[in-house]
Amino acid sequence: MRRTEYPEALRNLIAQLRQMPGVGPRSAERIALWIVQNKADAPEQIANALRSTRESVRPCALCGFFATQELCDICADESRVVDLLCVVEQPTDILPLEKTSAFRGRYHSLGGRISPLDHVGPEDLRIQQLLDRAAKEKFSEIIFALAADVEGEATTNYLVDLLKGKGISLTRIAHGLPAGGGLENADELTLYQALSGRTRL
Amino acid sequence: MLTQLQLRNFRCFESLALELDAGFTFFIGGNGEGKTSILEAACVLLRLQSQRTSTLSPLVRVGAKAFAVRGRFDEHALEFSYGGLHRRLKFDDVDQRTATEYLRLARVVSFANVDIELVRGGSDARRRYLDFLGTQIEPTYRSTLRAYERALRSRNALLKSATPRTREIAAYDAPLIENGTRLRDMRATIVDRLAPFVRQAHHEISVTTEKIDIYFSPGAAEDFAKDLAESREKELRLRQTVVGPHRDDVDLFVDGMPANSFASEGQQRTLALALKIAQARVFAASGSSPLLLIDDIFGELDPDRRNALLRSLPNESQKLVTATSLQWRKDFAEGHVFELQDRQLHLR
Numbered sequence: 001m002r003r004t005e006y007p008e009a010l011r012n013l014i015a016q017l018r019q020m021p022g023v024g025p026r027s028a029e030r031i032a033l034w035i036v037q038n039k040a041d042a043p044e045q046i047a048n049a050l051r052s053t054r055e056s057v058r059p060c061a062l063c064g065f066f067a068t069q070e071l072c073d074i075c076a077d078e079s080r081v082v083d084l085l086c087v088v089e090q091p092t093d094i095l096p097l098e099k100t101s102a103f104r105g106r107y108h109s110l111g112g113r114i115s116p117l118d119h120v121g122p123e124d125l126r127i128q129q130l131l132d133r134a135a136k137e138k139f140s141e142i143i144f145a146l147a148a149d150v151e152g153e154a155t156t157n158y159l160v161d162l163l164k165g166k167g168i169s170l171t172r173i174a175h176g177l178p179a180g181g182g183l184e185n186a187d188e189l190t191l192y193q194a195l196s197g198r199t200r201l
Numbered sequence: 202m203l204t205q206l207q208l209r210n211f212r213c214f215e216s217l218a219l220e221l222d223a224g225f226t227f228f229i230g231g232n233g234e235g236k237t238s239i240l241e242a243a244c245v246l247l248r249l250q251s252q253r254t255s256t257l258s259p260l261v262r263v264g265a266k267a268f269a270v271r272g273r274f275d276e277h278a279l280e281f282s283y284g285g286l287h288r289r290l291k292f293d294d295v296d297q298r299t300a301t302e303y304l305r306l307a308r309v310v311s312f313a314n315v316d317i318e319l320v321r322g323g324s325d326a327r328r329r330y331l332d333f334l335g336t337q338i339e340p341t342y343r344s345t346l347r348a349y350e351r352a353l354r355s356r357n358a359l360l361k362s363a364t365p366r367t368r369e370i371a372a373y374d375a376p377l378i379e380n381g382t383r384l385r386d387m388r389a390t391i392v393d394r395l396a397p398f399v400r401q402a403h404h405e406i407s408v409t410t411e412k413i414d415i416y417f418s419p420g421a422a423e424d425f426a427k428d429l430a431e432s433r434e435k436e437l438r439l440r441q442t443v444v445g446p447h448r449d450d451v452d453l454f455v456d457g458m459p460a461n462s463f464a465s466e467g468q469q470r471t472l473a474l475a476l477k478i479a480q481a482r483v484f485a486a487s488g489s490s491p492l493l494l495i496d497d498i499f500g501e502l503d504p505d506r507r508n509a510l511l512r513s514l515p516n517e518s519q520k521l522v523t524a525t526s527l528q529w530r531k532d533f534a535e536g537h538v539f540e541l542q543d544r545q546l547h548l549r
Contacts, residue, residue, distance in 0.1 A: 154376055
């Protein structure tokens with residue numbers, strides 16, 4: 001006996017939805033059923049939002065953050081400190097830093113990090129753009145805020161090697177204990193890093 | 202103490218559950234019945250690694266997508282499931298993002314026939330021996346080893362690349378040196394801690410008065426950074442990193458002669474056994490008696506050495522022992538005996 005299945009169109013919708021991150025077969029099926037059974041126009045609004053976002057949002061020409069104009073809000077903001085730059089791996093790393101309000105300079109997102117084991121080399125990242133900016137924008141300090149792991153450290157070293165000797169102060173964010181946390185809650189590696197990165201009083 | 206062990210889609214077992222007691226538990230059965238796999242499951246549950254293989258994928262039962270091991274150790278519930286990209290850890294029924302808390306609980310020492318490779322085999326067997334010990338007593342060992350290996354593999358990939366990648370290779374020098382120096386120091390300390398126990402254990406189980414020496418032999422000079430810089434030409438020629446902890450070794454001597462080439466097979470077996478007993482004693486000395494997994498070696502030792510071994514094992518340790526038969530056990534009535542037949546356990 002032939003097994004009854006959803007119509008071809010619905011099966012196709014499920015297959016398309018499954019391409020999205022975090023959507024497995026069960027979720028894809030539930031979303032697809034919600035779409036075809038919805039009595040209001042919510043699915044149409046989602047479709048419109050999808051199309052208009054795809055058309056209007058692009059990476060900022062300068063820093064790589066999400067923008068609707070040529071420049072993102074941060075790069076276009078003239079009240080920001082112009083001689084301070086913070087380098088991050090991904091554009092999504094910018095928002096958490098912004099939330100601290102501790103940094104009033106501009107950003108540069110690399111779009112990843114150098115990782116030979118994942119076949120990512122410097123040519124795959126926005127490194128040339130960083131060098132161009134460093135030559136043009138007269139930074140007094142560049143802060144590196146990459147991940148505290150092997151690839152993050154290697155990428156920082158690579159960039160420092162390219163940027164040193166240009167009269168720009170090059171710094172790296174500190175690794176250590178989470179704020180408000182006692183020593184007993186920290187794992188050994190964090191404590192080790194906090195100890196070796198201690199500051200003079 | 203391990204009181205419960207459950208296996209699901211692990212090696213040849215679709216499903217198996219057993220309860221364990223203190224002291225000795227014996228598993229007997231023919232070849233291929235899965236005795237060793239039960240010991241392996243205990244090791245994987247407690248240490249998240251196998252004493253037999255370096256990757257976990259061969260442990261998934263053929264035809265299944267993932268294995269799961271579950272158990273209770275000292276009133277804590279442990280659960281670990283693994284299948285390719287899927288990897289899940291639960292400690293007291295709470296999902297764990299990292300293995301730090303989980304791995305703090307239990308210590309394991311494994312005895313097997315292949316231990317003789319520690320003495321006569323290549324240096325990788327001896328590095329694995331140090332790593333197995335190091336990850337269990339030094340909280341930062343595992344992450345340092347991982348970071349070192351990642352930096353090393355990245356660097357080697359760059360050295361093998363067709364176009365010159367000098368600046369990228371140099372970018373990986375710092376993480377390699379930093380983690381490599383820490384790893385080397387931790388390994389050197391471990392060998393220092395082991396050495397007196399190895400001599401002592403060897404003296405107890407061998408009937409002779411042979412003198413045992415054990416030295417750590419680092420794979421890079423004291424100044425790793427300088428050694429690495431000086432090896433640049435050679436590594437470009439050989440297209441791999443030629444100095445560093447991946448070349449570390451442990452040198453073993455019996456009466457002043459290298460044990461791998463000058464000792465007899467009997468001497469090598471005794472020394473390998475002493476190395477493992479020493480491992481157990483290092484744990485016992487640091488205040489936690491390890492679970493001992495003893496795979497198929499009791500039956501093959503002569504009665505003198507078997508009794509000597511039994512006397513040398515930490516008394517308070519729980520011991521899981523496999524054997525093809527128990528005929529040798531006449532003089533030794535302690536413990537439960539499980540018989541394995543057709544993937545089923547029967548208590549005898």
